[in-house]
Amino acid sequence: MIDLNGHRVTRGGEPIVLSRTEFSLLATLAQHPGQTFTRAQLVERLHSVAYEGFDRSIDAHIKNLRRKLEPDPSAPRYVLTVFGVGYKFAEEG
Numbered sequence: 001m002i003d004l005n006g007h008r009v010t011r012g013g014e015p016i017v018l019s020r021t022e023f024s025l026l027a028t029l030a031q032h033p034g035q036t037f038t039r040a041q042l043v044e045r046l047h048s049v050a051y052e053g054f055d056r057s058i059d060a061h062i063k064n065l066r067r068k069l070e071p072d073p074s075a076p077r078y079v080l081t082v083f084g085v086g087y088k089f090a091e092e093g
Helices: 020-030 039-049 057-069
Strands: 008-011 014-016 079-082 086-089
Touching: 020 039, 020 057, 020 086, 039 057, 039 086, 057 079
Parallel strands: none
Antiparallel strands: 008 014, 079 086
């Protein structure tokens, strides 16, 4: 569950503590399920939250986000990689 207004994330009722950048990254992806974002597009979107980094640092943030969010980070169900392109949030269904 993602509470955009409260900047909170829970899974199974348990809070998940995310950094500001991780939360913004998750919110960006989750607001557009199924849409693939390139690293450059994600950096551009995160720039508005005083994000300092390069497009490859997105990979590190995705890794941290999966570690905190996914039941099994090695087999992600929510934050998916689109090889050669970027990342997307899984579509429902």
